[in-house]
Amino acid sequence: MFVRCPVKAPPTGYRVAVVGAGPAGLALAGELACRGHEVHVFDRLPEPGGMLVFVIPSFRFRKDVVRKSIGDLEKLGVEFHAGVDVGLHLRVGDLLKSYDAVVVATGTWRSAKLGVKGEELPGVYYALEWLHSRALHELGYGPPPPAPGSRVVVVGGGLSAVDACETLARLYGIKPVLVYRRPLSVAPAARELAILRERGLIEVVESALPLEVVGSGRVEGLRVASVKPTRTRAEALEIVPGSERVIEADTVIVAAGLHPTPPPSLAELGVEVAPDGRIITDGNFMTSVPGLFAAGDVALGASNVHRAMESGRRAALGVDAYLRERR
16 A cells, blocks of 8 residues: 555665655655655654544545555654654754655645534534544544534535545434535535435435524524536536525534645745645645655645545655755
């Protein structure tokens, strides 16, 4: 999964720090270690794996397979520093002084909000945080997450929505109502959501725009309005007049997207960051600071495991070329 070389290359003498032990960081670490570099991976979580271990449910990605591949990285010589928050315990600038290159692969750990009235009501959860707390509990690192009610609405059309819906069905015996603002056929996870609907695990309300979480003291429903169907996700939404109604619910799980979470200390280095939080890089994945690279969703924006891993491997080539040019 993360190690693709049968034999490790001779040591180069170069040391690389990787910030983030998720899919991109682990794939990158494997590629760099195979090329003979000394690799140290730092992560704030209690063990490596990122969202593969601490968010994505086991029925989609088996945690034992992920952990075995992490063990393969350790056999290759990769050193992991778990429970180290680069930003709280260390700064990126400190790593740049101690290593020949640094790669930021901190992913997308901030949920997008709906931005509607009532979103602060008790009973509203965000899929990322809810799934994360559930994984922490299953692994023995934290208390159980809040139990959902009996009438659950999941808002979104991506993989986080898929994971939330299937978790509700598998572990709680709940058939949630999935609300998506466009036709299901154009959703980012259209295929996976269609399968859940075919299996009878979800009810789908498509082309419905959330307007307000309603309730007195806690969630009682989600007010939505119908919108005219679109053919793509880029088209503007047009509300159908007189189409507002309330979907009864005692729990709303928001899966409306994820934002990149670069280390705060990048600002003091003058690293160029896009308005949406993505770290800007060149074609070799280097940032505006020499020797500092970025890979995975923190540079791409929210994607998927396979795309993040591929980004990590490609960034490793850029790091390797940079180091060898220094000779």
